[in-house]
Amino acid sequence: MPDHSPSPNHHPATRIIHNRRHRDQQGSPYSPVYNTTTYRFDTTAEQLAVVKGENDGNLYTRWGTNPTIKELEQGLAQLESAQAGLAFASGMAAISATLFAHGRNGIVCAGDLYGGTQELLMNHFEPLGIPFTFLLNQQLDELEQHLTKPGMLVYCETPANPTMAILDIADLARRAHAKGALLAVDNTFASPINQRPLELGADLVMHSATKYLAGHSDLTAGAFMSSAELAKPVAAWRKSLGQILAPEMAALLSRSLRTLHVRVRQHNENAMAVAIAMEKHPKVSRVLYPGLPDFPGHQLARQQMHGFGGMLSIDVIGGGKAAETVEDHLQVFLLATSLGGVESLVSQPIATSHYRLTPEDRAQRGISDGLLRLSVGLEDAGDLIADLEQALDSLGE
Ligand SMILES: *Cc1c(COP(=O)(O)O)cnc(C)c1O
Secondary structure (H helix, E strand, O other), X not given: OOOOOOOOOOOHHHHHHOOOOOOOOOOOOOOOOOOOOEOOOOOHHHHHHHHOXXXXXXXXXXXXXXXXXXXXXXXXXXXXXXXXXXEEOOHHHHHHHHHHHHOOOOEEEEOOOOHHHHHHHHHHHHHHOOOEEEEOHHHHXXXXXXXXXXXXXXXXXXXXXXXXXXXXXXXXXXXXXXOOOEEEEEOOOOHHHHOOHHHHOOOEEEEEOOOOOOOOOOOOOEXXXXXXXXXXXXXXXXXXXXXXXXXXXXXXXXXXXXXXXXXXXXXXXXXXXXXXXXXXXXXXXEEEOOOOOOOOOHHHHHHHOOOOOOEEEEEEOOHHHHHHHHHHHOOOOEEOOOOOOOXXXXXXXXXXXXXXXXXXXXXXXXXXXOEEEEEOOOOOHHHHHHHHHHHHHOOOO
């Protein structure tokens, strides 16, 4: 009898569509949603075996032992070629549990980080006495000087927000390992379809599943992937901090994962078309997209990525005011933060994610006033390009 269960020989697209832990008794191709917080046992001895960890049964949903959540985690692990996946209530939940579990000996952040991660470190880790350093891209040759003892954590994002700067994951992993450190990568911008850091030597991967993994701007969730060993302390932090996501959200996220492959392929294609069109526009001085041959990180992106992603930034000639005018004239792109959904979004980093940085800090990071960050969605690429062109044309001669 064919069981149609995922095979390691299959492509991730095939595996994720057939991801299930058990054949459904009713014949449904998908598993039921277990909206359950607790689980009954026939005997005290059976319950004790699960409490002791001798038996891998379900006990209490906050611990992560819920069939719907476990099925999602099996899929998450497969997507990143990991032994273990953990589901979280948000991206920040996954990131904070990871940093608590593996960052307590010190964290060295390489390149630009998501604002929420910086806030976590500066506002909460600093008072706790957990040491951390931020290195700009141009300071990365100093990495080894900051890895002063074994057991530290190197942490990065690539492509980075909003410049799409590309970091060499394999190189950072080698250098971290040579100093007895682990490498953690926030892989939200790329998605596991375009980039799989564990295959390149990284040890820990996190996602804001709110973005591409969920893909429809309708749910908040997070993910962590690693070896089984390195996942254990992260799961322990999740349990103690109570960061599990609801089973209903897990089921919704599992549904989204079944189309991740096709969605990301189309995001890649649309973003490339938009990038090429924007390069030709007289009101755009720079297009930051890893897929463009003259983008500084293009060669590296070709080596370590399978696709260039749906995120890009354009620099509007005329600076902050001009960028604002363009943003306010867009009819298809929605003016909103976040990314990775089916709908295209635009945001001006100096008015949103990078509002609090000083002009010097922004300059060091290559964030100009005229920069607009685009999350290219799944609308028709021609409509998106026409929308950007009419908004740019509104600037006049
Ligand atoms: C959105 C985002 C996060 C935070 O995720 P939430 O789901 O909002 O908690 C972390 N990292 C990156 C790169 C993000 O874009």
